[in-house]
Amino acid sequence: MSVGPLDDRLLQARDVAALLNVSPRWVKDKTRQGVLPVVRLGRFPRYRRSSILAWIADEERGGVADFGRRSSTK
Numbered sequence: 001m002s003v004g005p006l007d008d009r010l011l012q013a014r015d016v017a018a019l020l021n022v023s024p025r026w027v028k029d030k031t032r033q034g035v036l037p038v039v040r041l042g043r044f045p046r047y048r049r050s051s052i053l054a055w056i057a058d059e060e061r062g063g064v065a066d067f068g069r070r071s072s073t074k
Contacts, residue, residue: 008049008050009049010039010046010049011046011049011052012046013027013031013045014027019052020052036052037051037052037055
C-alpha cells in the first residue's frame, strides 16, 4: 500500500489516540516510555502516520521492531 504525502502528515497525540481508539493520555504515556515512534519538534511530539501504522503491524507480529526505544540502563 502506497502512502501519499497527505496520508503521511504529522499527527498530534489526539489524532493518534483516535486512530488507535485509546485516550490521548495513553499516547502521551507510551511516548514518554519510548514505545511509540515519535518526531520531536522542539518540545512538541508529533507522529508520522506511516510510522504509527508500521508500529501497529509490528505489534501484530509480536513487537519485534525497535523504534528508538529508550534504553533502561543509563
